[in-house]
Each structure stands twice: as structure tokens, then as C-alpha cells.
Amino acid sequence: MKKTLIFLAFILSFSSCKKEVPKPVIVKKEVPKPEIRFGYKIDDYKVIQDTIESGESFGIILDRHHVMYPKINQIAAVVKDTFDVRRVRAGKPYTILASKDSTEKAQVFIYKHDKINATILDFKDSTITAMRYKKPIKILEKEIQGTITSSLSATMDSLGLNTNLTWRIADIYAWTLDFYKLQKGDTFKFVYEEKFIDDSTFAGYGKVKSAVFKHRGKDFYAFRFLADSILNIHEYYDENAKMLRSQFLKSPIKFQYRISSRYNLRRKIAYYGNRVKPHRGTDFAARIGTPIIATANGTVVESTRRGGNGKFVKIKHNNTYSTQYLHMSRQAVKKGQYVKQGDVIGYVGMTGNTGGPHVCYRFWKYGRQVDPLKEKLPAAKPMKKEVKPVFFEFIQPLKYQLDYDRVPVEEPTEVNEIIAKN
Incomplete structure (x- = not known):
């Protein structure tokens, strides 16, 4: 009996010393997500990116990528209501998605109008389609202010702003300011939008939401507002709801004259x-x-x-x-x-x-x-009386932002104060 107990003790001690075998760890290998561009799985095609050269046509480009002219003529006829292939312009970038086999035949033609907009012609199957494509846009609100040194364009250039924004501002104030008469020391401030694609690529300017020019000690405000929902056209008004636009511009040249x-x-x-x-x-x-x-x-x-x-x-x-x-x-x-x-x-x-x-x-x-400079020229259609209260409420925070360099903080109401105390 004693020998049996000793033997059992030996077996137990031996088993307790035995190391546990770890369970195998299964490592899941991540499968890379397919790259999708313009709605297509790019890995399925040979991607060719190029720019239209002077003298090149839609037909010449597709012929170079192994599409026969009967097919080219068919594509042009089918898509003409969406895209006129005769209007492709030199300098415009394009992308071709070609087959990956030995023929490398073009199957999709993507014409890029600008950084945001493109037209996609798909002719890989018997069905030919044309559609508009727009890249997702991220819009950021920006503020800029400056002091006139010599001219508006020179000052805007010194602030690193694109000429397109300068012309946009010139359009807004074309009826109320003579840009030739701007004086050294005049100041301005604009609140406007910048567009970005792929989060970081600049793609142009959006709306100019509000602006103010201080010229000869007077503030010239401009607020973008939709006063007529039937016409659905945004106009610019001053702080008194007077439209900046009149029937005639002051000058046949925008500025620098x-x-x-x-x-x-x-x-x-x-x-x-x-x-x-x-x-x-x-x-x-x-x-x-x-x-x-x-x-x-x-x-x-x-x-x-x-x-x-x-x-x-x-x-x-x-x-x-x-x-x-x-x-x-x-x-x-x-x-x-x-x-x-x-x-x-x-x-x-x-x-x-x-x-x-x-x-x-x-x-x-x-x-x-x-003499047009002495004529009292007709003004544009004024804002309706019933719309003015909405306009004044709309511009209140915008004007505050222009005047005080910050967005107004809403004052707490009595109810909010009671909740905060509790």
C-alpha cells in the first residue's frame, strides 16, 4: 500500500512539472482593400495618365490605344448629348483604363475638366455610357484681412491669394468702389470658402460669404444673401439691405486702370x-x-x-x-x-x-x-420689405465676425442659467 502511494505521488509531481503546450496563435493576414478611382477597381486595368497635346483629338487618342475608328465614331454618336468629343482641349489631363492583356485596348476614357469635375466614357462592353463625375469636396471657411499698399491685386498677391479670388472681390464691389481710387492704408477683410480634394489638394474658391472695405474712413460691407427664392440667385447687399449691384458698372475695366x-x-x-x-x-x-x-x-x-x-x-x-x-x-x-x-x-x-x-x-x-460718371444710373431691383427682417437677422453674426475678428458667442438664456446652477 505504501509503495502504491509513493508511486502515485511521483506520477502527480511529474505531471505538475510538465509544461503546458501553448495554443497555436492564428495570425489573420489583412487583405489590402482594392483601390477604387472614379468608381473602378484600378487593379483590374492598366492605368494610362496623360495630357492632351496641341493638335490631338479624341479619335487620335483612342486610335493610339487600339480602338478602331468605327467604334470611335459609335462612341462619339452615343455620348454627344453628354459630352461633345470635338471639344477636348489641349492641356487638359485625361486617364485611360486599358485592358491588362497583350492588346492593352482602351476600355474607359476619363476627361478631367478641372481638379473636381470629370466626364467618364465607358465602352468596354457593347453598351456605351457617359456620365459626369465629381470628386468629394471638403470646404473650409477662411478669413483674410489686409492693408492696401499700392493696389488690391498687389496686396492680394502679397498675401498669397490666387488671382481668381481678387477678380471675385472686384466683381462684388464693381458697382460701389473705384479700385483705381483705393488709397494706401485702406483695409479690407473677407470671409470666404476654400475647396479641397483628397483632404489636402487645393481645388479653388467657394463662396465669398461676407466682406468689408474701409475706404476713406467709411465701411463698405457686402453680405451674400438669397432674397428671391423664385429667381434663386444670390446677390450681395450692404448692412442696410441695399443691393450692391446696379444696372450699370462704373467702369468697362475691372481694375488697374x-x-x-x-x-x-x-x-x-x-x-x-x-x-x-x-x-x-x-x-x-x-x-x-x-x-x-x-x-x-x-x-x-x-x-x-x-x-x-x-x-x-x-x-x-x-x-x-x-x-x-x-x-x-x-x-x-x-x-x-x-x-x-x-x-x-x-x-x-x-x-x-x-x-x-x-x-x-x-x-x-x-x-x-x-457723361456716365455724372448720370444717376438706374439701380437694381430692391429687396422686398417682408424679406428685410430675415436679412438683418442673417447678417448679424456675419457683421460681428467682420467687426470683431471672431464669431459671436450666444448669450445664455434664463433657462440655460437655471440648468447650469442645478
């Missing part, structure tokens, strides 16, 4: 031997090639060259007003064409009788030439 000669019926002109010769226009001097814009909506009634006027454009706005733009280097519109306020209609030049590059701006009222 000077008035070299005014409307003067008794002016002596050196070109004509200092004889008194009425000058029925206003001369805006600017560099050759500077865009000239229509000061109001209307129909082009003349776009030609004649005598001392040189190359010019004349626009009829309505039965009351017409405008004319002389001495262009070239015109950008044709007779009979309808133009909108701000459209480029030509470029500054020196054609006709002129001593330097400028545009002579002439203004007719009831068939008689008048």
Missing part, C-alpha cells in the same frame, strides 16, 4: 492740333490686352472697325441706354450676340486715332451721348 481723359465738350485735343473738339467719351487707360467688359446686359449692335474709332463694339441695353467701347486691339463678340454684364467683349488696344493704349467708353441716353 486710370481715367486719362473725361467727357468734355470743350476739350482741346493735341492729335487735332489743339483745336477744340468735343470729347464725348471717358478714356480708361490700361495695358494693351487688358480685358474690356460689358457694363450692362444687352445686344451687340456693332462689332467692326471704322475710322478714328478703330476696332469697337456697341451694345444696345434697352430703348433708353446704349454703350460703345473704342480703340480695341480685337473684339471678342459679334453683331447680334447677347452679352451679360461683366462679359469680356474685347481687349484694350491702340487702333484708330489714339495716342496711347486705352478704351474710350461712350454712353448714350435716349440717343444722346452723356
